[in-house]
Amino acid sequence: MALAAVRRLGRDLAASTRARATGVVCQAEVCSASSTEGVRSLDPATSVSPSWTTRRSRKLCESASASASASASQGGDEYDVVVVGGGMIGSALACGLKHGPLTSELRVAVVDKEKQQGWGAESRRGASVPDIRVSTLTPSTLGFLDRVGVGSNLLPPVSASFDSMQVWDAFGRGHMQFSSPTFLGQVIENEVLKEELQRRAEELGCDFVYGSVTDIAVPRPKVGITKAPEEKPGGDGDRSVISFASGLSISTPLVVGADGAQSLVAKKAGIRFLEYNYGQRAVTCALRVSEPHSTAFQRFLPTGPIALLPVRGGYSNVVWSTTVAEAKRLESLGSKEFARAVDDALRSEPASAGGDVHFFSPATLGSAVSTLLGGRRRTNDVGGDLGQVTETRGEFVDPPEVLEVAGTSQKSFPLGSKHALTYCQRGVVLVGDAAHRIHPLAGQGVNIGFGDVECLMIVLQEALWSGQDYSDLLTLEKYSRERRIANAAMIRTLDAVKSLYQSQYTPLALTRNLGMDILNNSGPLKDAIVGYASSNATAKKIF
Amino acid sequence: MASGIAQRLWRHADWSLAKSCSKWTPLGGASARRRSGWFSTTSEEASGTARSVDAKEVAKFAAMADEWWDTAGPYGALHRLNYARSPFIRMAVCDHYGKASTGRRPLEGLSLVEVGCGGGILSESLAVMGSDVKAIDAAEESVQVAKKHLKRNALLRSRTNLTYEATTAESLVEKGEAYDVVVSSEVVEHVLDPPGFCKTLSNLCKPGGLVVMSTLNRTLWSYSLAIVAAERILGMAPRGAHDWDQFVTPEELCIMCEDAGLELGSISGMRWSVPKGQFELTKDLSVNYIAAFRKEPPRQDET
Numbered sequence: 001m002a003l004a005a006v007r008r009l010g011r012d013l014a015a016s017t018r019a020r021a022t023g024v025v026c027q028a029e030v031c032s033a034s035s036t037e038g039v040r041s042l043d044p045a046t047s048v049s050p051s052w053t054t055r056r057s058r059k060l061c062e063s064a065s066a067s068a069s070a071s072a073s074q075g076g077d078e079y080d081v082v083v084v085g086g087g088m089i090g091s092a093l094a095c096g097l098k099h100g101p102l103t104s105e106l107r108v109a110v111v112d113k114e115k116q117q118g119w120g121a122e123s124r125r126g127a128s129v130p131d132i133r134v135s136t137l138t139p140s141t142l143g144f145l146d147r148v149g150v151g152s153n154l155l156p157p158v159s160a161s162f163d164s165m166q167v168w169d170a171f172g173r174g175h176m177q178f179s180s181p182t183f184l185g186q187v188i189e190n191e192v193l194k195e196e197l198q199r200r201a202e203e204l205g206c207d208f209v210y211g212s213v214t215d216i217a218v219p220r221p222k223v224g225i226t227k228a229p230e231e232k233p234g235g236d237g238d239r240s241v242i243s244f245a246s247g248l249s250i251s252t253p254l255v256v257g258a259d260g261a262q263s264l265v266a267k268k269a270g271i272r273f274l275e276y277n278y279g280q281r282a283v284t285c286a287l288r289v290s291e292p293h294s295t296a297f298q299r300f301l302p303t304g305p306i307a308l309l310p311v312r313g314g315y316s317n318v319v320w321s322t323t324v325a326e327a328k329r330l331e332s333l334g335s336k337e338f339a340r341a342v343d344d345a346l347r348s349e350p351a352s353a354g355g356d357v358h359f360f361s362p363a364t365l366g367s368a369v370s371t372l373l374g375g376r377r378r379t380n381d382v383g384g385d386l387g388q389v390t391e392t393r394g395e396f397v398d399p400p401e402v403l404e405v406a407g408t409s410q411k412s413f414p415l416g417s418k419h420a421l422t423y424c425q426r427g428v429v430l431v432g433d434a435a436h437r438i439h440p441l442a443g444q445g446v447n448i449g450f451g452d453v454e455c456l457m458i459v460l461q462e463a464l465w466s467g468q469d470y471s472d473l474l475t476l477e478k479y480s481r482e483r484r485i486a487n488a489a490m491i492r493t494l495d496a497v498k499s500l501y502q503s504q505y506t507p508l509a510l511t512r513n514l515g516m517d518i519l520n521n522s523g524p525l526k527d528a529i530v531g532y533a534s535s536n537a538t539a540k541k542i543f
Numbered sequence: 544m545a546s547g548i549a550q551r552l553w554r555h556a557d558w559s560l561a562k563s564c565s566k567w568t569p570l571g572g573a574s575a576r577r578r579s580g581w582f583s584t585t586s587e588e589a590s591g592t593a594r595s596v597d598a599k600e601v602a603k604f605a606a607m608a609d610e611w612w613d614t615a616g617p618y619g620a621l622h623r624l625n626y627a628r629s630p631f632i633r634m635a636v637c638d639h640y641g642k643a644s645t646g647r648r649p650l651e652g653l654s655l656v657e658v659g660c661g662g663g664i665l666s667e668s669l670a671v672m673g674s675d676v677k678a679i680d681a682a683e684e685s686v687q688v689a690k691k692h693l694k695r696n697a698l699l700r701s702r703t704n705l706t707y708e709a710t711t712a713e714s715l716v717e718k719g720e721a722y723d724v725v726v727s728s729e730v731v732e733h734v735l736d737p738p739g740f741c742k743t744l745s746n747l748c749k750p751g752g753l754v755v756m757s758t759l760n761r762t763l764w765s766y767s768l769a770i771v772a773a774e775r776i777l778g779m780a781p782r783g784a785h786d787w788d789q790f791v792t793p794e795e796l797c798i799m800c801e802d803a804g805l806e807l808g809s810i811s812g813m814r815w816s817v818p819k820g821q822f823e824l825t826k827d828l829s830v831n832y833i834a835a836f837r838k839e840p841p842r843q844d845e846t
Binding site: 101102105238253462464465466467468469472473474477478481 | 614615619622623625626627629630633645647667668669670671672695696819820821
């Protein structure tokens, strides 16, 4: 199997090197390793572990490279799909393609900077403190991961799941609680998920190509057959060519940009973005808390939301979005001080209702509302005055006490939203963060990325079913249209939620307090929100 | 012009408009024969070489050959039509030959000829499905474009068996070639002698094989959608690409094929889906439709 892969990789060189290869056992290894000879002269670092070779063949190369000699392949290898970026989304797409009944035939390569090791589910089980970079996976994302065959490796204790979510704000005790009989979300370290998906992709026969990408030549946007200029020897034609620092290149009809927010693929394809900087930063780290919790807490402070999520091993993870200055200050705090700050932010008493900024007292507003709602609603808990509303249903759960920072100290990252004007171009398609970046307040960033992956899989499948060119703009535009609408809706919603909660204008604050309670007590509406928050599929139905 | 259309509509109103829109029932051959000028030519007259090729139509497509593979160009609708016709052919052929339609290469092992391939939009799709495809077109320029497009796509070339030739169906028949499946999509409305063309397709097909044809129905709907909307307003198809008079109703196609020894197997409409931005299969035959005809296996008593 490995031999076959290597042979395929070194196809161009095979004829010339095979004659020279003296090793009896690893003839094919030499073929592939020999092409690194050219690399060695350029960069001493890459000669030890040739950056462009596939992961599967790498070990073999290392042993054989000393004796190899041949010139580097210029034509490069051809793949049906090349995924640039082997992160969670990129690897998931590779797995997904290999799982589809029609797409499994495609030769898929995943391009990544370097191989990372030691983050697999097995090795992380022993590690005590979880990494600070975590993702919340919704049930629909987990369903997808199950289908590609990694779901079972991600179950607790590798991850932590929460079955309820409590949202409230700094001004009142009006809150919203969501719960699910099974689970609402599962929190997992990004690196664990990434490594599991990479392992699975490799198992399914995807080639991993490691090296730093220097250039991606994408096809010309428009096709003119007879008027088109003669093809260059490098072959721009209908294919993209991905060049590596080592001087080698691979070509493909379809490049998938899964290379994150600073996507090189998007840049090379000339795809433009709508960007919006929130002027905020989020501080995050792992925390040790007084008792493990299975509720995700989120409190909207005037400066931004703070969220406490349960993570593996009884630890918690905090994501605190706040102003840049405040973020810098928080980042510089010591372990104990930061823990105290988080504790304060989560557990401090609501700002006094009769404060000087309030135009109406909660009681006044409450009675006004009850008059408006009349007797009809009196049976439905939302009567009386505001003071009692929070006591009625879905008891307020106090977040656990935050003790100290666990593992690495807190880090901050800038917040903003970014959305590509189109997700595709001829022969190029963007998925995940390469196409969109959103506010982390709903923990949806990675989930809409997985939604992209599923949609792209279906679209490619459909194209193959009707024998269409899967790399054609016609096919890719269907994906772009569908996902752009769904993701734009998510971005707008989060923008709106964020601005609503940041408002300190009292009537608005009180209304949202009340609104939250009304929501909390109305079944169908809440179900719809939970359904939306925990599934990508429903997003489609709304439009 | 309006009066001309009205007259024509009147001429066809009684049997093409009303019936083909909703429920399709084959009509008696005799009445249809009386109505259509095509049927005045006898089969002997129609058997001459390349009788089907209309030089004017060939020139029309040759002039636009460069646009074949521009999906945003005048042939964009044909690319989008693939999402309906390819699955139909996949299922009809698999059904006929008792193969599983779900595989990656369901048409593997079948020889297929596409008559009137143009730039090879459908030919490539058919080749991807695994069949050995010979695609022919009377317009040399279109075939050159198709060849060029295939030449560029190394992956397609290495995985499929697809050959193009600038020739006519009649000359293939003369050479005595026969195929398991004969496909002629969006062609019959461009030929001079549709009954003769159907006969040629039938001759190209092995006994017991399958002939698949798709075309446009001659209805008020097809006039307003395929000509007025698609060509004149939306520019989805090149202006003058179609002549409504030459459109063929399912009844006529069925009769012509019956005369050529082909029996209707399955038929489906194809309609433009606005949300999907592509064609899809439908029960409504009033605009685009696609039909698969079975060629009778050799009779025992004749052999």
